[in-house]
Structure formats: structure tokens, C-alpha cells
Amino acid sequence: MKIAFVGLGNMGGGMAANLVKAGHHVRGFDLSEDALARAKEAGCETFTSVRDAVKDAEAVVSMLPNGAIVKSVYTSDVIGHTPHAATLIDCSTIDVATAREVADAAHAEGYKMVDAPVSGGIAAANGGTLTFMVGGEIHAFDAAKPVLEAMGKAVIHAGGAGAGQTAKICNNMLLAISMIGTAEAMKMAEKLGLDPQKFYEISSQSSGYCWSLNAYTPMPGVGVESPADNGYQGGFATGLMLKDLRLAMEAAETADASTPLGKRAREIYEKFAEENAGLDFSAIIKTL
Numbered sequence: 001m002k003i004a005f006v007g008l009g010n011m012g013g014g015m016a017a018n019l020v021k022a023g024h025h026v027r028g029f030d031l032s033e034d035a036l037a038r039a040k041e042a043g044c045e046t047f048t049s050v051r052d053a054v055k056d057a058e059a060v061v062s063m064l065p066n067g068a069i070v071k072s073v074y075t076s077d078v079i080g081h082t083p084h085a086a087t088l089i090d091c092s093t094i095d096v097a098t099a100r101e102v103a104d105a106a107h108a109e110g111y112k113m114v115d116a117p118v119s120g121g122i123a124a125a126n127g128g129t130l131t132f133m134v135g136g137e138i139h140a141f142d143a144a145k146p147v148l149e150a151m152g153k154a155v156i157h158a159g160g161a162g163a164g165q166t167a168k169i170c171n172n173m174l175l176a177i178s179m180i181g182t183a184e185a186m187k188m189a190e191k192l193g194l195d196p197q198k199f200y201e202i203s204s205q206s207s208g209y210c211w212s213l214n215a216y217t218p219m220p221g222v223g224v225e226s227p228a229d230n231g232y233q234g235g236f237a238t239g240l241m242l243k244d245l246r247l248a249m250e251a252a253e254t255a256d257a258s259t260p261l262g263k264r265a266r267e268i269y270e271k272f273a274e275e276n277a278g279l280d281f282s283a284i285i286k287t288l
């Protein structure tokens with residue numbers, strides 16, 4: 001299949017390489033010369049504009065930094081410049097309203113489009129083990145699925161346009177809250193004289209069981225191996241968690257949803273990100 005790929009950065013670079021490995025002809029574009037050079041090395045054909053990359057494409061995949069860029073790329077250079085039979089797949093994490101707006105613009109021109117944000121970081125993008133949460137009509141989901149399967153381990157239809165972004169920000173709001181809660185409980189147990197490893201053993205098999213504790217233990221040398229054991233390098237950066245929390249709080253406001261803990265989590269990560277945006281988000285334990 002001829003697949004145009006726009007946004008070949010930390011995530012997109014590995015994803016495009018996996019499409020090449022799956023036998024697709026990938027037509028890549030990025031504003032960065034370095035990203036283009038890496039994509040070429042990975043077997044992509046590279047172009048100097050989005051319009052050239054999407055010409056003749058049967059699918060377009062994008063992995064871009066934010067909603068404003070996604071909107072501008074699609075409305076200026078993808079919609080109307082890509083063959084109308086192509087499936088448009090935006091994998092970036094962006095706000096729900098923009099995802100719906102771009103999908104509406106694509107539908108108005110007769111395109112199939114899905115929002116398909118991912119769970120999993122750079123390692124999962126390189127390893128082809130991302131989870132995709134997909135919003136869009138079922139025929140668009142069916143068309144996007146084989147493309148996404150070449151880059152991930154799970155492809156889940158979440159609902160209509162914007163449902164993928166909704167799933168992503170609600171999940172990450174829950175993750176931020178549970179990470180802060182896990183960190184608080186571990187530090188409090190330690191301060192009260194309980195061996196943190198004992199606390200992990202007990203709580204990970206009790207009602208305190210959660211992903212942040214069981215699969216991503218935020219304290220070095222305790223529980224499972226995680227970024228905490230590597231100086232909080234790698235993993236999921238605090239700056240990206242803050243981006244998702246801001247998107248979640250914007251969406252909560254538009255939906256009139258009450259999210260007191262989400263709001264507090266955003267405040268806590270906002271303060272922490274001032275000096276630690278590059279550290280893994282579990283490093284929040286250092287503030288307690």
C-alpha cells in the first residue's frame with residue numbers, strides 16, 4: 001500500500017519504519033532535515049512537501065505535536081490534495097474539538113478519517129507494540145485497521161470522531177492521579193517506618209493494586225523495574241503528561257464534567273514540569 005507519513009519525529013520515525021518493514025511503500029514528510037534523513041535510512045521515500053508526499057497515497061498517517069499543526073496540515077495540504085479514496089489517520093494526541101473539526105472537514109470532501117492516538121512511548125513506537133484507540137465511523141475504522149496493525153499490538157474502536165482522543169485523555173488523567181496517589185502512599189508508608197518493599201508486596205496484592213504501583217513502581221529499588229531505577233530517564237516525560245492533563249482539563253470544561261482530582265493533578269504536574277519536564281512522570285515522587 002502507498003502510505004504518506006507526516007511527522008517523522010520520536011514517535012513517527014519508528015512507526016513509519018514499521019510500515020516499511022510490513023511491506024508498505026512509505027512516502028514521508030517532516031519539516032526537520034534530520035528526521036527526513038533517518039526516515040530515508042529506514043526505507044521511506046522522502047519528499048519536500050506534504051502535498052508531494054500525499055499525492056497518489058492510499059492512506060495518510062500523521063504523528064504531529066499539537067492540534068493547531070494537525071489542523072493546518074490537514075486543511076492546507078492533505079484534504080483536497082490526497083486521492084479521495086484514501087483513508088486519513090491522525091495518530092497525534094490533540095484536543096477532542098480539533099479532532100472533530102478536522103474529521104468534519106475531511107468528511108465534507110468525501111474522505112474516511114479517524115483519530116487514532118496511541119498508548120505507549122518511543123520504545124513501543126520502535127517495537128511496533130503501540131495500542132491505538134480509534135475514533136471514527138466503522139467503515140473508516142475497518143479501512144485504517146490494517147495500517148495501524150502494522151505499528152501496534154492492539155487496535156480498538158472507541159466510537160465516533162474524537163472518541164480516540166477522549167479515551168486517551170481520560171486514561172492519562174487517571175494515570176496521573178493514580179501515580180500521584182501511589183507515590184503519596186509509598187512515601188507515607190516509608191515515613192511511618194514501613195519498609196517500602198513490604199508495602200509494595202502487600203498493596204500490589206490488595207485493593208491498592210494499580211498499574212502505577214504494580215507495573216511502574218515509582219520508587220527506585222522497589223517493586224518492578226521502571227524508569228525510577230534509571231534516574232527517571234526514558235519512559236513517559238513529565239512535559240507530555242502535562243500536555244495530556246491540559247487537554248483533559250480543557251475537554252472537561254467543554255463537557256461540564258467535574259474533575260477535582262484531575263485539576264489538582266494538572267496543578268501538581270504544572271509546578272513539577274517547570275524544572276523537570278524531561279524526567280519521567282513517576283519522578284513526581286521526588287516532590288513528596
Ligand code: NAD
Binds near residue numbers: 007069091243
Ligand atoms: P516529536 O517532536 O519528536 O515529533 C513531531 C515531529 O513533527 C517533528 O519531527 C517535527 O519536525 C514534525 N513537524 C512539526 N510540524 C510539522 C509540519 N507542519 N509538517 C510536518 N512535520 C512537522 O514528537 P513525538 O514525541 O514524536 O510526539 C508526536 C505526537 O505523539 C504528539 O502528539 C505526542 O503527544 C504524541 N505521543 C508521544 C509519546 C511519546 O512518548 N513521545 C507518547 C504518546 C503520544
